[in-house]
Amino acid sequence: MSSKHHSHGDELEKEFELERLILFSDAVFAIAITLLVIDVKWPELPASLNGVDLFHLLRATIFGFMGFLLSFCIVGQYWMRHLRLFRLVKGYDQGLISRNLLFLFFIALFPFTAAGLSSRVRPDFMAPVYLYLANFTLLTVMHYAICNYVIRKRPALAVSGEEGEKRFLYRRSLHVALFASFLAVTVPLVSLLVPKHQEYVGFYAVVVLVMRKLMLPKVKKL
Numbered sequence: 001m002s003s004k005h006h007s008h009g010d011e012l013e014k015e016f017e018l019e020r021l022i023l024f025s026d027a028v029f030a031i032a033i034t035l036l037v038i039d040v041k042w043p044e045l046p047a048s049l050n051g052v053d054l055f056h057l058l059r060a061t062i063f064g065f066m067g068f069l070l071s072f073c074i075v076g077q078y079w080m081r082h083l084r085l086f087r088l089v090k091g092y093d094q095g096l097i098s099r100n101l102l103f104l105f106f107i108a109l110f111p112f113t114a115a116g117l118s119s120r121v122r123p124d125f126m127a128p129v130y131l132y133l134a135n136f137t138l139l140t141v142m143h144y145a146i147c148n149y150v151i152r153k154r155p156a157l158a159v160s161g162e163e164g165e166k167r168f169l170y171r172r173s174l175h176v177a178l179f180a181s182f183l184a185v186t187v188p189l190v191s192l193l194v195p196k197h198q199e200y201v202g203f204y205a206v207v208v209l210v211m212r213k214l215m216l217p218k219v220k221k222l
Helices: 002-035 054-086 094-108 110-119 127-153 163-193 199-221
Strands: none
Touching: 002 054, 002 094, 002 110, 054 094, 054 110, 054 127, 054 163, 094 110, 094 127, 110 127, 127 163
16 A cells, blocks of 8 residues: 555656646746847837838838747747647656757747847848757757657657657657758858848748748648
8 A cells, every 4th residue: 555655656746747847848938939029129210200211210120020920930839849749748857858958948049049130130241040040940959859759769758649649740840850950051051152142041041931831741641
């Protein structure tokens, strides 16, 4: 009886600790997604708007909001993916904690990289774009690392069954990590090939995103 009671107590303690890990992760997501909007500010308005180029005046605000919107979608999407994956997790170990912390590091980094993307980019200074891409890429790689660890390396940490869901989560995380890595490598190359036409970098990124969207039904079918 005492052994059974002790075993039940250990299970409850592990369940509580796993819940703490998930709640901590949710808190990081919530803080990061809130901080994203801090750098979106209205410009100082002149006394008179007569003859003022409104687009030039609002340019920083427009690009700041676009950066916020993009980052909000990315962080929100990865919160949903994190939630969906941890529905399948029943236990944890140091390996999972370490991978999850590193994943959260790149989530927490988004307010910084998004601020550079929205207000520090110039045709002769594209470093904020590369840093933002690196942030996104490393985030996708760490999400894949967590999926791989829970589903492939340490399947005892996951609930039994749900094989189709596990297979889908693993393959999607691998596909997105490969896609992001490809984008992070090729965007700087395009920028170097056309240094006087940096607008081509944005056009190229849109083309790659459309290609990825067309490939997504095949991944879901798998």
